[in-house]
Amino acid sequence: xxxxxxxxxxxxxxxxxxxxxxxxxDQLRYSLSAEEILQEIMEEDYEISPRExxxxxxxxxxxxxxxxxxxxxxxxxxxxxxxxxxxxxxLLDRHFMKMLRNFHDEGLTIVLYGQDHREAVGPFLFLxxxxxxxxxxxxxxxxxxxxxxASGNGVEEFPELVPEEPRYDFAxxxxxxxxxPGEFQQVVAQPVIPxxxxxxxxxxxxx
Amino acid sequence: MKAPNRNDRSTRYLxxxxxxxxxxxxxxxxxxxxxxxxxxSGAVKSTVVATVNEITPEYAHRSNYYSQFISDxxxxxNTWLVFEVLGVLAGAFLSGALAGRLKLKVEHSPGxxxxxxxxxxxxxxxxxxxxxQFGRGCTSGAALSGSASLALSGFxxxxxxxxxxxxxxxxxxxxxx
Amino acid sequence: xGPLIPQGIIDPAWNNxxxxxxxxxxxxxxxxxxFSSSRKLAGVFYGYDFVVLKVFMTAVMVCMIGLLYFDYxxxxxxxxxYILPTFLYSVIIGGVIxxxxxxxxxxxxxxxFCGAVIxxxxxxxxxxxxxxxxxxxxxxxxVFEKIYHAANLGPVQVHDLIGIPAAWFAFAFLVVGLxxxxxxxxxxxxxxKIEY
Amino acid sequence: xxMKDKAYWILTAVLLMLGGGLLIFSPAGKPDEVPPxxxxxxxxxxxxxxxxxxxxxxxxxxxxxLLLIDVRNPESYRSFSLPGAxxxxxxxxxxxxxxxxxxxxxxxxxxxxxxDIMAGQAWILCTRLxxxxxxxxxxxLNLWADHILTPEAPPETASMELTDRYRFRLGARLYFTGxxxxxxxxxxxxxxxxxxxxxxxxxxxxx
Numbered sequence: 001x002x003x004x005x006x007x008x009x010x011x012x013x014x015x016x017x018x019x020x021x022x023x024x025x026d027q028l029r030y031s032l033s034a035e036e037i038l039q040e041i042m043e044e045d046y047e048i049s050p051r052e053x054x055x056x057x058x059x060x061x062x063x064x065x066x067x068x069x070x071x072x073x074x075x076x077x078x079x080x081x082x083x084x085x086x087x088x089x090x091l092l093d094r095h096f097m098k099m100l101r102n103f104h105d106e107g108l109t110i111v112l113y114g115q116d117h118r119e120a121v122g123p124f125l126f127l128x129x130x131x132x133x134x135x136x137x138x139x140x141x142x143x144x145x146x147x148x149x150a151s152g153n154g155v156e157e158f159p160e161l162v163p164e165e166p167r168y169d170f171a172x173x174x175x176x177x178x179x180x181p182g183e184f185q186q187v188v189a190q191p192v193i194p195x196x197x198x199x200x201x202x203x204x205x206x207x
Numbered sequence: 208m209k210a211p212n213r214n215d216r217s218t219r220y221l222x223x224x225x226x227x228x229x230x231x232x233x234x235x236x237x238x239x240x241x242x243x244x245x246x247x248s249g250a251v252k253s254t255v256v257a258t259v260n261e262i263t264p265e266y267a268h269r270s271n272y273y274s275q276f277i278s279d280x281x282x283x284x285n286t287w288l289v290f291e292v293l294g295v296l297a298g299a300f301l302s303g304a305l306a307g308r309l310k311l312k313v314e315h316s317p318g319x320x321x322x323x324x325x326x327x328x329x330x331x332x333x334x335x336x337x338x339x340q341f342g343r344g345c346t347s348g349a350a351l352s353g354s355a356s357l358a359l360s361g362f363x364x365x366x367x368x369x370x371x372x373x374x375x376x377x378x379x380x381x382x383x384x
Numbered sequence: 385x386g387p388l389i390p391q392g393i394i395d396p397a398w399n400n401x402x403x404x405x406x407x408x409x410x411x412x413x414x415x416x417x418x419f420s421s422s423r424k425l426a427g428v429f430y431g432y433d434f435v436v437l438k439v440f441m442t443a444v445m446v447c448m449i450g451l452l453y454f455d456y457x458x459x460x461x462x463x464x465x466y467i468l469p470t471f472l473y474s475v476i477i478g479g480v481i482x483x484x485x486x487x488x489x490x491x492x493x494x495x496x497f498c499g500a501v502i503x504x505x506x507x508x509x510x511x512x513x514x515x516x517x518x519x520x521x522x523x524x525x526x527v528f529e530k531i532y533h534a535a536n537l538g539p540v541q542v543h544d545l546i547g548i549p550a551a552w553f554a555f556a557f558l559v560v561g562l563x564x565x566x567x568x569x570x571x572x573x574x575x576x577k578i579e580y
Numbered sequence: 581x582x583m584k585d586k587a588y589w590i591l592t593a594v595l596l597m598l599g600g601g602l603l604i605f606s607p608a609g610k611p612d613e614v615p616p617x618x619x620x621x622x623x624x625x626x627x628x629x630x631x632x633x634x635x636x637x638x639x640x641x642x643x644x645x646l647l648l649i650d651v652r653n654p655e656s657y658r659s660f661s662l663p664g665a666x667x668x669x670x671x672x673x674x675x676x677x678x679x680x681x682x683x684x685x686x687x688x689x690x691x692x693x694x695x696d697i698m699a700g701q702a703w704i705l706c707t708r709l710x711x712x713x714x715x716x717x718x719x720x721l722n723l724w725a726d727h728i729l730t731p732e733a734p735p736e737t738a739s740m741e742l743t744d745r746y747r748f749r750l751g752a753r754l755y756f757t758g759x760x761x762x763x764x765x766x767x768x769x770x771x772x773x774x775x776x777x778x779x780x781x782x783x784x785x786x787x
Contacts, residue, residue: 005222009590012228028616034705035674041701042671089624092617121700122623129708130616166694167722170660173729177757220424223435224565224587226417227442233409234443235450239459240394240402242387243466245410247494248514255518272525290400294407295414295494296501302415303502311503314422321505328422328506331489332496332513333520334481339493340521341532342478343468346492347410349475351440353468355447357541357550360470367479369428372486376429379487383426442591449598456602551602558599562592569585 028092031131046124047139048111050148056111057081065103069114069123070142080113080138080145088114088123104132113138113145117163139163219306234355241287244352248345250292251336252276256283316383327382342367387460411498420498422490422506429487432575434568441561448554455550462541462550472535489513619708628703630690630715632724633745636752639663647687651702652694662692662724663756670698673705682711692717692724728752 032040040046048056056064057080066083068075075085086096103110110132112120120137128135138145144161159165220226237245256276260267260283267273276283303309315324339345342364344353350368353361388394389402417439418424427433454460486492491499491510499507521528543550614622622628638646639662648665650657657667668678670693682689691699691706691714699716706714717724726732731749734742 005225005587006590008225009228009587009594013590013594030613030616030708034613034709038670038674038705092620117697118695118700121697122704125701125704126616126620126623163697164693164695164720166656168725168729170721170725170729173725174660174757177729177753220418220435221413221416222587223417223438224442224591226413226435227439228446228591230410230413230417230439230443231446231450233406233413234447235454237406238387238447238451238465239454240388240406241399242390242464245406245494247492247497248518251493251511251514252518252522255515255522259519259522270522270525271529272522285400287399287403290403291407291410292497294404294409295411295497296407297404298408298411298413299415299420299498300411300501301408302412303420303498306416308415308420309502311505313505314499315506316423324506325509327488328490328509329513329516331485331487331491332510332515333485333517334513335485335489335492335510336514336517336519337521338478338481338483338485338517339514340478340518341474341528342482343471343475345482345494346440346486347494349468349478351443354444356451356465356467357448357462357543357553358468358470359537359540359542359545360468360475362542363470363472363475364479364482367476368482368486368492371480371483372429375484375487380430382488383423383490384430384432445595449595449602452602453598551599555599555603558595562595565588565592569588 028130030129032129037125037129040128041125046128046136048136049139050145053080053111053138053145054149063107063109064111065108066111066113066138067100068142069112069119074115078146079142083113088119091123091126100127100132104134107134109134109136111136111138114141116141116143116161231355234352238352238356244348244356245291246288246344246348246352247292247295248336248339248348249286249288252340253283253286253289316381318381318384324382387465390464410494411501414495415498415502419495420502420504420507422499422504422510425492425495426487426490430575431571432577434565434572437568438565441564445554445558445561448557452550452554467539467541469539470537471533472537474532474534477531485517614708614710619704622707623704628707628714628716629696629718630688631718632727633748633752635662635690635692635717635724636728637748640752640755645686645688647681647684647689649681649689649691649702650693651691651698656694660721662721665692668702670702673702674709682706682714688713688715690715690717693720694722695720728756 053066057066062082066080068079068083068085069088069091070079070085071087072085075083079085084099086100090096091100100110110127112124112127112135114120114123117137117140119141124135124137140158140161140163144158147158147161160167221229234245237243253276256267256273259273260277267277300309313321313324315321319327335345339348342349343360344350344364346368349361349364351361354365355361389396389399394402414420418435419439424433425436428436451460451462451465455462482492489496489510491507493511493514496507496510496514500511525532541550543553546553635646635648639648646664648662650661650665650667651670651673652661652667653669654667657665657669661667666681668681672678689711691702693699696716696719699720703714703716719726728749731746731753734746738746
């Protein structure tokens with residue numbers, strides 16, 4: 001009996017070691033809870049405007065590194081001065097991750113940008129949640145920066161390139177086309193009091 | 208393993224750690240297949256409900272308690288736990304038979320008579336039955352499955368059972384040692 | 385993906401078949417670990433045989449870790465299994481009564497079935513007592529009803545309550561359990577040998 | 581005797597290893613969270629977007645499995661939002677009372693804002709928390725207004741597909757504005773071709 005016990009336990013042990021070695025899950029972990037990150041993007045200023053970016057690019061002391069998240073082809077067509085190209089889909093590749101870590105450990109602020117603002121949203125939130133805290137996003141992305149930089153010191157604004165700015169007065173537009181705003185029955189959602197869902201009723205009690 | 212008599216197969220048991228690992232894996236498998244743990248006292252409850260329903264159906268339907276477990280199209284005995292306990296009986300019999308432990312006897316400490324032991328056992332069973340209803344499960348249903356699934360009630364039941372056991376063990380030592 | 389039957393991966397018609405098979409294994413393990421002997425079981429309270437503690441705690445640890453791994457691997461979410469709801473007063477009262485029952489009877493329900501089926505007459509009496517106890521409860525249910533439903537905390541889990549990740553709790557539990565095994569084995573070795 | 585108890589030591593080794601593994605693997609977050617690597621994969625999956633035409637089609641069909649969620653602030657929501665949408669401002673996204681909406685089983689939840697920046701942020705946070713069947717309306721209300729309220733007529737030589745899509749948009753505009761739209765002659769306003777199932781794929785292809 002004792003031998004059987006030994007053999008079974010040893011087999012189990014081997015099996016477990018194998019399970020242990022094979023999944024090879026990466027070491028990525030969330031360093032912020034979802035609530036914390038939400039609070040941060042709502043309250044903190046994590047965007048840098050194209051104007052600021054122009055200044056940063058022109059300034060001497062390097063405390064900032066720009067990461068170009070676009071495709072290498074687009075990157076080669078033109079990018080911010082000294083920007084490093086890390087295509088957003090390859091962010092998790094080991095050497096890119098290591099590169100980012102190094103920048104971060106050197107105390108540099110990492111500024112992400114894509115062609116437009118949207119491209120940087122995912123990578124920003126992802127990196128921010130997994131431990132990068134000196135992290136910013138170039139507002140409006142490369143397009144907005146380019147237009148601003150090209151306009152020199154002009155006061156030109158490009159509202160169509162500012163993220164989340166409504167480009168229309170939607171209600172007015174609808175009205176103009178013949179439909180009154182009253183057409184839209186808005187459902188005022190009642191926050192439901194969360195009913196602790198009885199954990200699957202089909203599974204009934206133990207004893 | 209301390210078998211008093213090396214040649215006597217009937218007192219040779221599985222290594223407790225191996226038994227524990229196997230039991231744990233079985234419990235895990237049970238969770239994986241059925242989504243809930245093991246149990247035992249629930250089967251007795253079903254038997255109680257079934258007999259009461261058989262004897263006085265009106266009372267059973269009127270009672271807040273019994274009516275929870277009675278449905279018109281199915282016998283109260285047709286539950287998962289009843290089948291599980293039937294399996295337990297078969298499995299234990301098999302194991303006992305293989306190890307040569309099948310023997311009709313009253314097991315009691317030399318300090319007490321068989322009669323005392325039987326009275327104590329019945330009383331103990333009565334209390335355990337009562338307690339298992341309060342605890343919504345017995346040692347296997349509440350303490351074992353509950354603790355394994357990290358349920359607070361499982362740990363409370365476990366602490367209740369073993370804590371009380373240790374607290375009063377001295378009083379009842381005559382029964383055992 | 386799991387649990388298999390509630391998720392419809394295995395047809396619910398198999399439910400009772402699995403119940404039988406799982407029960408079979410359960411009974412076999414309990415009996416062969418020595419849970420069919422009340423004197424062996426009671427040993428845990430008198431220091432001469434800690435088999436209950438060892439088997440029970442090992443099973444809890446193995447299953448707990450297994451469930452957490454299943455959860456981590458995404459095979460079966462911890463939230464998809466049945467978590468016994470906590471009715472605070474009821475479970476404590478129940479636990480205390482069961483403690484008395486354990487000391488007096490020397491069995492718990494599952495083990496008494498094992499004992500009864502291999503011919504322990506005391507286990508059979510225990511089972512009869514069990515039946516009577518549940519009958520008693522069910523008849524007096526109107527009296528107990530209030531306390532039975534009092535202080536419902538819902539299906540709360542320990543790590544939620546303490547506010548630490550489940551893995552930490554499991555690890556702490558593991559360490560405590562393993563140390564306990566070591567200690568009780570020492571006690572066991574020193575205790576007066578009892579023949580049964 | 582204890583020292584010789586091999587079973588105990590094997591058990592200890594195995595369990596401690598497994599337990600240690602849990603400590604390493606388990607994210608600091610809550611158990612239901614999607615691990616970072618999976619989140620990363622999900623956020624590069626373009627199926628998280630639902631295009632404006634698709635959303636419009638389903639609004640018109642009054643698809644009961646569609647739940648529109650406006651994540652802008654309450655003022656913007658009150659002034660204009662899509663019919664049937666509920667308002668969960670991004671700030672309040674993670675409040676427990678919204679859980680029942682976000683986790684409503686069998687519903688396809690579509691997040692939108694003026695652009696798809698805020699909706700994208702909301703999508704990432706929710707996905708991390710294990711919420712599924714969640715989409716972003718690509719381009720947000722701005723693009724929706726471009727496409728549906730001010731559709732651009734395709735050139736004469738355009739393919740059938742483009743023409744059909746244009747007609748669909750005109751029809752949809754009629755649905756939303758509810759009247760004689762400016763610049764739409766009665767002949768142009770074809771009956772809405774929404775019920776024709778086979779169109780679905782071609783419309784989807786356009787976004």
